[in-house]
Amino acid sequence: MSKSAELADLIRAKAGVEPPALGLILGSGLGHLAEEVEGVAVPYSDLPGFPHAGVSGHNPKLVIGTLEGVRVAVFGGRVHYYEHGNPAEMRLPLEILRELGCEQLLLTNAAGSLREDIAPGGLMMLSDHINFSGNNPLIGEPSDARFVPLTEAHDPQIRAGLAAAAKAEGIDLPEGVYCWFSGPCFETPAEIRAARIFGADALGMSTVPEVILARFLGLRVAAVSVITNMGAGMADEQISHEQTKAIAPMGAAKLERVLRRYLQQL
Ligand code: HPA
Numbered sequence: 001m002s003k004s005a006e007l008a009d010l011i012r013a014k015a016g017v018e019p020p021a022l023g024l025i026l027g028s029g030l031g032h033l034a035e036e037v038e039g040v041a042v043p044y045s046d047l048p049g050f051p052h053a054g055v056s057g058h059n060p061k062l063v064i065g066t067l068e069g070v071r072v073a074v075f076g077g078r079v080h081y082y083e084h085g086n087p088a089e090m091r092l093p094l095e096i097l098r099e100l101g102c103e104q105l106l107l108t109n110a111a112g113s114l115r116e117d118i119a120p121g122g123l124m125m126l127s128d129h130i131n132f133s134g135n136n137p138l139i140g141e142p143s144d145a146r147f148v149p150l151t152e153a154h155d156p157q158i159r160a161g162l163a164a165a166a167k168a169e170g171i172d173l174p175e176g177v178y179c180w181f182s183g184p185c186f187e188t189p190a191e192i193r194a195a196r197i198f199g200a201d202a203l204g205m206s207t208v209p210e211v212i213l214a215r216f217l218g219l220r221v222a223a224v225s226v227i228t229n230m231g232a233g234m235a236d237e238q239i240s241h242e243q244t245k246a247i248a249p250m251g252a253a254k255l256e257r258v259l260r261r262y263l264q265q266l
Contacts (some may be wrong), residue, residue, distance in 0.1 A: 004095035019101025027109035029248025031059030039065010056216025111225035180208035189233025226251030
């Protein structure tokens with residue numbers, strides 16, 4: 001039996017067999033949403049082989065239960081490429097999700113904005129992404145399935161649903177292109193200028209490997225960024241992880257309203 005099938009069995013034994021309709025991965029400073037789900041929490045440490053998210057501002061557990069009457073699987077935190085240098089580290093959690101029968105995945109992250117009209121505290125939905133890191137979670141995958149088309153990687157139908165939910169809540173949800181930098185250091189102002197010329201609207205240290213893995217595994221996926229700062233050199237401020245954690249809850253409150261409305265409309 002594969003590792004993911006084994007862990008899916010373990011999770012079903014604890015949380016029941018009904019497949020989650022939506023998987024949700026919470027980014028830095030957004031972990032509290034896991035507390036809103038009525039259900040069973042499984043600490044990552046109870047899942048052998050599961051990558052531990054070791055970043056402060058994350059909530060390292062999987063919660064399976066209901067939110068707005070919809071069965072969801074919420075990952076309170078994710079491991080980042082910069083923690084261990086393995087871009088495929090989120091493969092097992094996503095394989096488990098698929099094993100549980102989940103078909104839709106919503107990724108969230110904290111990100112820096114490259115656009116003056118998308119300010120800290122606001123949200124941006126990813127219409128597309130740029131893999132600036134030079135890394136790929138499918139390097140070493142032997143099957144031809146590795147040649148994943150990414151033309152509509154960010155699912156148009158889920159995005160339309162989230163856009164409608166945001167509109168109904170009166171919350172601005174502009175779409176834009178997210179650029180993945182490996183981190184863990186923040187970018188230089190020159191890198192920020194380069195990313196803008198490339199056509200990026202926001203940037204961060206996650207999400208792109210998960211989008212690639214999700215598409216590889218056949219999961220439909222969309223992602224929303226909580227903007228915590230302007231890119232380096234764009235504003236008169238010092239960028240820090242403290243700032244990310246302090247500003248993220250402002251955007252998280254908006255994201256929660258969009259998500260709840262989205263689930264009501266599912
Ligand atoms: N750069 C990279 N990652 C981030 C940023 C940033 O400015 N803000 C939050 N996550």
